[in-house]
Amino acid sequence: MTGLSDVGYSTEAIAAGEAVEAVVVRFAGDSGDGMQLTGSQFTRATALAGNDLATLPSFPAEIRAPAGTTFGVSSFQIQFGARSVATPGDAPDVLVAMNPAALRVHLPDVVVAGTLVINSSAFTDRNLAKAGYEVSPLDDGSLDNYQVVAVDIAQRTVEAVKEFGLGHGDARRCKNLWALGLMYWLYGRDPGATLEWIARKFAHREDLAAANRAALLAGHAYGETAELGPALPRTHVPPAERAPGRYRTVTGADGLTWGLLAGAGKAELPMVFASYPITPASGLLHTLAGLREPGLTTLQAEDEIAAACAAIGASFSGSLGVTASSGPGVALKGEALGLAVSAELPLVVVNCQRGGPSTGLPTKTEQADLYQALYGRNGDAPLCVLAPASAADCFSMAIEAVRLAVGYMTPVLLLADGYLVNAAEPWQIPELSDWEDFPVRFHTDPDGFHPFLREAATGARPWVKPGTAGLEHRIGGLEKDFDSGHISYEPGNHQRMTDVRAQKIRGMADAIPEQDVAVGGLSGDLAVVSWGSTYGAVNQAVRRSRMKGREVAHIHLRYLNPLPRNLGPLLRGYDRLLVPELNNGQLVNVLRASFGVHAEGLSQVTGEPFRIAHLEHAFKEILEA
Amino acid sequence: MTAATASPKPVDFASDQQIRWCPGCGDYAILKGIQKTLAGLGVPQENLVFVSGIGCSSRLPYYLETYGFHTIHGRAPAVATGVKLGNPALDVWVITGDGDGLSIGGNHLMHVLRRNLDMQILLFNNEIYGLTKGQLSPTSKPGTRSPTSPRGAVDTPVMPARFALGAGARFVARAVDTDPKALGVVLERAHEHRGASLVEIYQNCIVYNDQAFAAITQRGRAADNTIRLRHGEPMRFGANGDRGLVLDPASCALRVVDVGGENGVPESELLVHDERNAALAGLLASMQPPDLPVALGVLYCDPEDQSGTDTERSPVQLAAVDRLLNEGHVWRVAG
Numbered sequence: 001m002t003g004l005s006d007v008g009y010s011t012e013a014i015a016a017g018e019a020v021e022a023v024v025v026r027f028a029g030d031s032g033d034g035m036q037l038t039g040s041q042f043t044r045a046t047a048l049a050g051n052d053l054a055t056l057p058s059f060p061a062e063i064r065a066p067a068g069t070t071f072g073v074s075s076f077q078i079q080f081g082a083r084s085v086a087t088p089g090d091a092p093d094v095l096v097a098m099n100p101a102a103l104r105v106h107l108p109d110v111v112v113a114g115t116l117v118i119n120s121s122a123f124t125d126r127n128l129a130k131a132g133y134e135v136s137p138l139d140d141g142s143l144d145n146y147q148v149v150a151v152d153i154a155q156r157t158v159e160a161v162k163e164f165g166l167g168h169g170d171a172r173r174c175k176n177l178w179a180l181g182l183m184y185w186l187y188g189r190d191p192g193a194t195l196e197w198i199a200r201k202f203a204h205r206e207d208l209a210a211a212n213r214a215a216l217l218a219g220h221a222y223g224e225t226a227e228l229g230p231a232l233p234r235t236h237v238p239p240a241e242r243a244p245g246r247y248r249t250v251t252g253a254d255g256l257t258w259g260l261l262a263g264a265g266k267a268e269l270p271m272v273f274a275s276y277p278i279t280p281a282s283g284l285l286h287t288l289a290g291l292r293e294p295g296l297t298t299l300q301a302e303d304e305i306a307a308a309c310a311a312i313g314a315s316f317s318g319s320l321g322v323t324a325s326s327g328p329g330v331a332l333k334g335e336a337l338g339l340a341v342s343a344e345l346p347l348v349v350v351n352c353q354r355g356g357p358s359t360g361l362p363t364k365t366e367q368a369d370l371y372q373a374l375y376g377r378n379g380d381a382p383l384c385v386l387a388p389a390s391a392a393d394c395f396s397m398a399i400e401a402v403r404l405a406v407g408y409m410t411p412v413l414l415l416a417d418g419y420l421v422n423a424a425e426p427w428q429i430p431e432l433s434d435w436e437d438f439p440v441r442f443h444t445d446p447d448g449f450h451p452f453l454r455e456a457a458t459g460a461r462p463w464v465k466p467g468t469a470g471l472e473h474r475i476g477g478l479e480k481d482f483d484s485g486h487i488s489y490e491p492g493n494h495q496r497m498t499d500v501r502a503q504k505i506r507g508m509a510d511a512i513p514e515q516d517v518a519v520g521g522l523s524g525d526l527a528v529v530s531w532g533s534t535y536g537a538v539n540q541a542v543r544r545s546r547m548k549g550r551e552v553a554h555i556h557l558r559y560l561n562p563l564p565r566n567l568g569p570l571l572r573g574y575d576r577l578l579v580p581e582l583n584n585g586q587l588v589n590v591l592r593a594s595f596g597v598h599a600e601g602l603s604q605v606t607g608e609p610f611r612i613a614h615l616e617h618a619f620k621e622i623l624e625a
Numbered sequence: 626m627t628a629a630t631a632s633p634k635p636v637d638f639a640s641d642q643q644i645r646w647c648p649g650c651g652d653y654a655i656l657k658g659i660q661k662t663l664a665g666l667g668v669p670q671e672n673l674v675f676v677s678g679i680g681c682s683s684r685l686p687y688y689l690e691t692y693g694f695h696t697i698h699g700r701a702p703a704v705a706t707g708v709k710l711g712n713p714a715l716d717v718w719v720i721t722g723d724g725d726g727l728s729i730g731g732n733h734l735m736h737v738l739r740r741n742l743d744m745q746i747l748l749f750n751n752e753i754y755g756l757t758k759g760q761l762s763p764t765s766k767p768g769t770r771s772p773t774s775p776r777g778a779v780d781t782p783v784m785p786a787r788f789a790l791g792a793g794a795r796f797v798a799r800a801v802d803t804d805p806k807a808l809g810v811v812l813e814r815a816h817e818h819r820g821a822s823l824v825e826i827y828q829n830c831i832v833y834n835d836q837a838f839a840a841i842t843q844r845g846r847a848a849d850n851t852i853r854l855r856h857g858e859p860m861r862f863g864a865n866g867d868r869g870l871v872l873d874p875a876s877c878a879l880r881v882v883d884v885g886g887e888n889g890v891p892e893s894e895l896l897v898h899d900e901r902n903a904a905l906a907g908l909l910a911s912m913q914p915p916d917l918p919v920a921l922g923v924l925y926c927d928p929e930d931q932s933g934t935d936t937e938r939s940p941v942q943l944a945a946v947d948r949l950l951n952e953g954h955v956w957r958v959a960g
């Protein structure tokens with residue numbers, strides 16, 4: 001590793017800094033300022049320093065929104081701590097603002113008396129006007145309640161990289177690394193990993209490599225030498241307590257792709273992953289397309305319908321078919337999913353939800369496709385629906401999706417979301433042997449075979465690999481006879497087959513764990529019931545409420561269809577139920593309809609994850625009402 | 626019934642399902658032609674997979690004793706793509722109609738052709754929607770009266786063979802339901818070709834579009850309105866082979882000429898069919914009566930094999946997943 005000696009990194013210096021439990025930092029700038037990259041580098045350095053962490057990237061849907069505008073601002077928030085960190089944090093303690101628009105958009109979120117690190121070079125009349133400032137906030141006293149560190153970052157960057165002969169534009173573009181260097185100094189981070197990354201990234205452009213390196217080190221050195229005083233005191237966030245083992249950071253997208261592959265491995269199947277690009281699901285296809293695993297085939301299909309159909313075809317041929325998309329694409333897949341339900345083929349469908357309806361909010365998160373997952377097909381077409389709770393849980397639930405799909409010959413829909421797929425957290429690398437193998441045994445015996453005979457325990461029909469002699473058969477989306485599997489429009493038969501398909505999915509409750517209570521007792525004043533990516537925020541809010549003496553329990557669902565078999569009785573044990581969701585009230589209605597319980601909804605559809613304080617306040621209100 | 630059978634007969638490829646097409650439908654003859662062809666291919670029966678969309682034509686897989694998947698309207702090419710990707714060792718056939726393949730499924734047909742996975746795509750063109758009771762199809766001739774075009778169709782019909790060539794197909798052929806022998810030859814050639822092959826089969830819908838192909842199937846008219854292409858042979862047609870095709874260099878268009886006799890051109894001046902010539906294939910695919918004969922047989926065949934593997938895939942290896950999890954930025958927390 002390069003690093004330590006090069007930049008005068010020393011552990012004593014950090015240890016001398018102020019020790020803090022947890023910090024929330026947000027980097028914000030123009031879409032072209034490299035904020036996502038800055039954030040992910042900072043995340044890696046922070047993970048290597050041993051903190052627990054959670055991240056929230058946020059970027060506009062436009063690739064290059066006009067520079068300097070408020071709608072072109074891109075940001076990356078990270079919370080890191082010496083204790084367990086469940087969310088990216090409600091409010092930044094430190095905001096790094098690379099231009100006036102970034103300051104304008106993000107200032108309202110910053111904690112009272114928080115720290116603002118501002119690139120004053122960008123505070124020109126033109127940029128101020130674009131951001132809607134009549135007077136510079138650096139001059140009018142409006143920032144008096146904050147700790148302001150205004151540095152002409154761009155100017156200093158240009159000077160630091162002068163010797164490498166870059167054009168002015170290229171030189172200025174290194175300013176995010178200068179800011180990153182300063183933040184590395186502030187939190188005593190080792191820049192080594194970033195220096196390595198620069199060397200790799202610019203392996204073919206020695207001048208850019210040198211300039212980026214120089215900018216990073218200049219930012220770091222600035223912190224070291226400038227007398228920033230009380231405005232920017234060095235801060236020490238001690239490493240979090242962790243079980244010994246090997247760790248890495250994982251995003252939900254990583255977790256899903258690795259989990260799907262692990263699932264295919266456990267099933268001893270080749271995997272065909274077919275997808276059509278859509279934010280925020282594209283990353284899955286990007287990652288898988290880059291792998292060289294002979295058992296994996298990827299297809300960028302011509303549209304989402306084709307992607308779903310190709311995955312179904314792959315499953316028919318004896319591979320594991322997987323397709324991934326976001327809400328609009330899943331809408332297109334609807335008819336094909338019905339075919340998979342009718343043909344009773346295994347299939348895994350990942351929905352990385354985003355804000356809707358229609359094209360909605362491509363880069364913002366929402367949980368509003370639950371109804372679509374449960375009911376969004378013609379006819380009575382039940383399928384299994386799962387929802388991972390965190391980036392790490394994406395790995396487990398992807399394996400689980402494969403296990404259930406092949407075990408029950410059914411499509412399984414995994415409901416992730418934009419926040420989950422982009423969020424990063426440290427992860428103890430699991431042993432694959434912690435999950436049981438579930439090798440698929442294809443049916444090969446022609447004796448008494450028909451394609452819709454069922455296994456008694458699961459209701460699953462036999463899976464036959466084409467190529468198996470003597471088992472040639474035809475399937476399709478027309479209703480089939482319960483006994484022979486041939487086409488049948490007979491009234492009683494359709495009733496029977498509809499019942500069987502419903503029962504098969506209901507019966508999967510036997511193969512999934514009973515619902516547990518994440519925090520709190522089995523009964524009490526209030527249970528908060530959540531699902532999917534809101535786990536961290538709800539969990540923290542419940543814990544904080546309990547510390548204040550409120551009797552609140554947290555129940556978090558990862559299995560949405562079928563629901564765990566003990567869920568009804570469990571819910572009835574509480575006086576009140578509150579269901580916070582990032583939609584206009586979907587799970588809350590499912591629970592009311594399924595169990596006849598009186599549940600109240602707490603809806604938020606701002607495109608942003610819940611804040612802990614907001615939830616805690618809601619719990620308090622409901623308990624005091 | 627299986628590979629063990631020494632030399633299978635066409636009836637071995639008939640399933641036990643009762644056929645439900647209208648009496649006199651052209652689909653019967655095509656089904657027969659397919660069964661006959663399959664019997665002669667030497668492919669183990671269990672390796673054959675027929676994937677279809679929705680329509681009268683797409684019912685065909687039910688009647689074949691092979692693996693079959695009757696899917697959803699227009700999407701058979703996409704499903705077949707998945708079948709072939711999932712197990713490249715399978716011998717995959719797609720059955721589609723003109724509405725299925727060129728209206729709702731036009732996008733998938735385009736992409737399956739350009740992707741060029743090894744499969745045979747048989748497009749039954751009856752220039753009408755059969756299953757839904759006779760509405761206009763994208764291949765219907767202008768003027769066609771139907772429940773949805775009571776005053777006659779006005780849109781330009783799509784020509785499947787031209788569409789396929791435009792999409793980058795490397796094998797394009799044409800046959801007619803009334804000529805099972807020629808159909809058989811074309812199916813064998815399509816099967817032999819490594820890559821996606823498109824075969825357009827004119828199929829008479831006796832109920833909703835009867836005699837749509839009378840000009841090319843009726844005794845007395847067929848000879849002058851069709852030409853049977855043979856690679857390397859001069860393009861002659863007509864009842865006594867007395868007509869031929871030449872290229873008019875000024876207009877870059879094909880022209881019919883009389884061959885031999887007093888006023889005819891000598892055979893040596895006729896165009897010679899070259900199925901590897903893509904530009905020629907485009908001209909041949911566009912020919913229509915009354916000015917030009919309909920081209921039947923193999924219009925285009927580019928034998929260059931770009932279709933990828935045909936071996937079965939191996940399962941995903943857990944060891945490989947484990948490697949993935951452990952590569953990149955990994956750190957250790959000491960005990």
Ligand SMILES: Cc1ncc(C[n+]2csc(CCOP(=O)(O)OP(=O)(O)O)c2C)c(N)n1
Binds near residue numbers: 679725757762
């Ligand atoms: C999504 C969807 N839309 C419409 C239909 C109704 N439909 C079934 S077959 C068909 C047209 C079939 O025409 P073609 O492909 O020419 O086949 P043919 O019946 O003539 O063989 C239509 C519109 C359907 N089954 N699914």
Ligand code: SF4
Binds near residue numbers: 647651833
């Ligand atoms: S409607 Fe036409 S295409 Fe369909 S079965 Fe009858 S004759 Fe054949």
